[in-house]
Amino acid sequence: MVPGIAATFGRSCEVVLHDYRSPERSVIAVAGNVTGRRIGDPMSDIGRRVLAAGDAARTEENYLTRTPDGTVLKSTTIPLRDDDGTLLGALCINVDVTALARVRDAVGDLIGAAEPGATGDPPVTAFTPDLAASTDRIVAQHERAVGLPAKGFDRARRLMAIHDLRDAGVFELRGAPGTVAARLGVSRAGLYNDLRTIREAPDAATAPELVDEDLDSRRTPP
Known part of the structure; x- marks a missing residue:
């Protein structure tokens, strides 16, 4: 099925089959060459987000994304499940629409229509990421937002960064706690405490005013 779909759309199309039971080597079949992935590569940022969604994962159709080198892709991600509904992997279709976007x-x-790019550039997706690069990319976004290095974040900003890392599926990768803790300048115990805070009071990662005064009262008693 993978090469058949790719052949239908031609050389601008890439089809990738993922087995999410092996996140660090999730790519088990590839046809086409748009993102440069090969069999045995890890899942992308998008794949980790789908894996983190679990039972809530749904087909995402015709969304735009962009590779680090500027290639614009129209993509579809289809979660694959076993007979019991357990998420096993995904079928991903990427079509290079860079030339069409320029036209x-x-x-x-x-x-005299809207200015080029007026609708905003699509988000950048790292299709062949490693743990350190994925962590750094997300944390760097928060550093730029506040103009401080991660080790200078207050707790509210740190919770927001950890929330985004979790939603991106970074913690599905082996060795993530140590890498994330080092990047944020906290101990592993502090990181686990922050993750517990986000689980028990999800609003704390998006409503900083809850962090210092209201969070303790929102936690479930042990």
């Missing part, structure tokens, strides 16, 4: 912008410019 769209050129035509829009000629006819």
Whole structure:
């Protein structure tokens, strides 16, 4: 099925089959060459997000993303489950639409439509990430937002960063707690405490005012 789908769309298409039971070597079949992935590669940022969603994972159709080198992709991710409904993997289809996007912008410019890129650039996805690179990318976004290195974050910002790392599926990767703790400048015990806080009071990662005053009262008694 994988090579058949890729052949239907031609050389601008890539189809990747993932087995999520082995996150660090999830790619088990590839046809086409758009993102440069090979059999045995780990799952991407998108794959880790789907894995983290678990039972709530749903097919995501025709979303735009962008590789670090600027290639614009139209992608579809289809979760795959066993007979009991357990998430096992995903079938991912990526179509390189970079040239089409440039034609769209050129035509829009000629006819006086919206400025090229006015709708915003699609998010960047690392398709061949490692743990350190994925952690650094997400933490760096928070560093830019507050203009401070991660080791200078207050607890509210640190919780927001850990929340985003968790949603991106970083903690599904082997060795994640040590890597994340080192990047944020906290101990493993402190990291586990923050993760517990996010589980018990999810709003704490998006409502900083809860962190210092209200969080203790929201926790479930032991």
